[in-house]
Amino acid sequence: MRWAREDIRDFLRREPVSVLIEVEGVAGSTPRDTDAWMLVSERAIFATIGGGQLEHMAIDQARRALRLGVPAASMNVPLGPEIGQCCGGRVNLSLTALVPDLESELIARSDREMVARPHVYVFGAGHVGDALALALSLAPLRVVLVDTREDELAASTVPHIETCLTAIPEAVVHDAPAGSSFVILTHDHALDFLIATEALRRTDAAYVGMIGSATKRATFRSWLLREVGQPELFDNLICPIGGTVVKDKRPAVIATLAAAEIMTAALTWSAKRTQAPSVSLGSSSSSLPISR
Numbered sequence: 204m205r206w207a208r209e210d211i212r213d214f215l216r217r218e219p220v221s222v223l224i225e226v227e228g229v230a231g232s233t234p235r236d237t238d239a240w241m242l243v244s245e246r247a248i249f250a251t252i253g254g255g256q257l258e259h260m261a262i263d264q265a266r267r268a269l270r271l272g273v274p275a276a277s278m279n280v281p282l283g284p285e286i287g288q289c290c291g292g293r294v295n296l297s298l299t300a301l302v303p304d305l306e307s308e309l310i311a312r313s314d315r316e317m318v319a320r321p322h323v324y325v326f327g328a329g330h331v332g333d334a335l336a337l338a339l340s341l342a343p344l345r346v347v348l349v350d351t352r353e354d355e356l357a358a359s360t361v362p363h364i365e366t367c368l369t370a371i372p373e374a375v376v377h378d379a380p381a382g383s384s385f386v387i388l389t390h391d392h393a394l395d396f397l398i399a400t401e402a403l404r405r406t407d408a409a410y411v412g413m414i415g416s417a418t419k420r421a422t423f424r425s426w427l428l429r430e431v432g433q434p435e436l437f438d439n440l441i442c443p444i445g446g447t448v449v450k451d452k453r454p455a456v457i458a459t460l461a462a463a464e465i466m467t468a469a470l471t472w473s474a475k476r477t478q479a480p481s482v483s484l485g486s487s488s489s490s491l492p493i494s495r
Contacts, residue, residue, distance in 0.1 A: 211242075211249060211313045215306060218244035222265035222275050223299045223309065226252055231292025233282060234258075242301075242309075245269050257282060257294060265298055274300065320345045321382055321409060321469035326372055326398050327389035328355040331414060334458035335386060336361045342466050349375055350389070373401040382472045384410035384465050386444060392419065396426050403436040409472035410465050412441035414457070 215221070221244040226237050234253025241250040241258075243265040252258050257280055268275035275298035282292050299305065320343055325336050328350040336359065339346045346364040349372050350356050356366045369375055376385060376398060385402035387395050395413055402411040413423070420442045428434040445460030 214249040221301045224261050225297045227297045228295035233292040323384045326387045330454040334454040338458045338462035376401040381407040382409050386412050388414035410468035412444040415442045
């Protein structure tokens with residue numbers, strides 16, 4: 204779906220007459236929680252409140268209000284057999300016409316959510332690194348592809364990620380924010396070891412992984428003991444990335460398996476942080492009529 208990878212500003216420029224749908228309350232088992240929201244215009248949507256019949260009903264309600272030029276009523280929906288969605292819970296939805304102030308608040312909220320996304324640094328823009336960056340670009344993450352080789356970064360065609368050309372990639376590790384994930388798969392084992400050591404020295408990393416075989420894993424352990432004198436750092440390293448169950452070495456397979464592993468670690472770390480309760484943007488203007 205395009206919404207997951209496009210800027211909300213682009214949507215609002217194309218669809219200025221829209222309705223904001225927010226999940227205001229949940230009970231029991233529901234598709235999404237109270238952080239979920241979406242925008243609906245007469246011809247497009249942005250984001251999702253969970254899909255299924257619930258979302259279909261909400262979109263229909265919003266578009267009916269848009270066609271008639273009237274306020275959209277809130278919804279209190281039991282997720283049972285009567286709507287063909289048997290989660291078993293109940294969802295309260297607010298539907299609010301976009302006005303300039305609400306639009307500004309929504310852009311600011313979207314920007315905050317983007318800034319708060321966990322950072323993932325992929326070191327090495329070769330075949331596996333490029334495939335991994337592509338897999339991660341679909342997730343709610345801030346992905347940075349790092350390499351010392353300008354031509355490799357230039358050859359990458361992965362959209363919606365950042366690239367970083369640097370002669371000292373370990374400095375990127377040092378400057379990364381808390382909760383970052385570091386995935387190391389450069390063209391040089393010695394460089395891999397330097398980057399991995401710097402990442403493992405951080406106590407606030409969500410994930411540190413290095414591509415490799417059993418031999419490379421053993422070599423790195425010996426290197427840590429000999430060159431760094433901190434073999435205990437090895438305990439926090441994921442190597443090989445993507446697990447050992449599937450013995451397929453194709454870049455796309457490694458990338459898919461590793462992406463799930465990295466996403467799990469990044470979101471688990473993020474969930475441990477204290478977060479402020481979500482605030483409904485549309486509650487103060489829910490009775491405003493929809494104008495064209």
